[in-house]
Amino acid sequence: MADDQTQNRTEQDQVLRVNIVTPNGLVYSHRARMLVVKAIDGDLGIMANHEPIIAPLKISEVRVHRMDENHLDAIAVNGGFLEVSHNQASITADSAERARDIDLRRAQRAKQRAEGAIQTAKMKHDVDQVRRAEIALNRALNRISVSSHK
Known part of the structure; x- marks a missing residue:
């Protein structure tokens, strides 16, 4: 049983939860291997276990590399900011739209x-x-x- 708990904890340590929120509510929420954003100071690639960070974002595309190997989600965000802490990446933006929408x-x-x-x-x-x-x-x-x- 201890091995199962260790296995689950190890898997959780490799997963980044990505949430994108606007004034209208939650727009996006998925587990990811990697998140790529354009901050005011340059591009950022965020993976699980990243150091805590807060960064203002440009009007740009956010790319989420989901846990399944070949799945990439693209989301248009109109600025906002990114906060990363404890394998949780939260983007707060005035507006955001998934490519499919x-x-x-x-x-x-x-x-x-x-x-x-x-x-x-x-x-x-x-x-x-x-x-x-x-x-x-x-x-x-x-x-x-x-x-x-x-």
């Missing part, structure tokens, strides 16, 4: 709207509006890119 046509329309808003804001020399439209464009481009991983 992204409406590509809607993302392409958002891209077109953002590009139009950038041009209009530049003509008006409205720096704040240009910045907001560029963020909207980055979000749309991220969703379009992630949707290709369906």
Whole structure:
């Protein structure tokens, strides 16, 4: 029996639990071998037994290499932050969408709207509006890119 407990503990020590939460609730929850995110300071690869860390994230794709060898989940996140502790990786973001849930046509329309808003804001020399439209464009481009991983 002690060997079974040791075996279970060893398996648990090799698993990273990944949760992604938005204001609307839990978007993603799976066991993983590895998590890859784009932090403000650069890319991070997180595996089981990683040292505790908190990092702000860019608008980017989050990749989760699930426990089954060939399964990769792609999730579009709009910034947020990552916290890792005790084989638990939690991402809190304003919004997040799994690749399979992204409406590509809607993302392409958002891209077109953002590009139009950038041009209009530049003509008006409205720096704040240009910045907001560029963020909207980055979000749309991220969703379009992630949707290709369906």
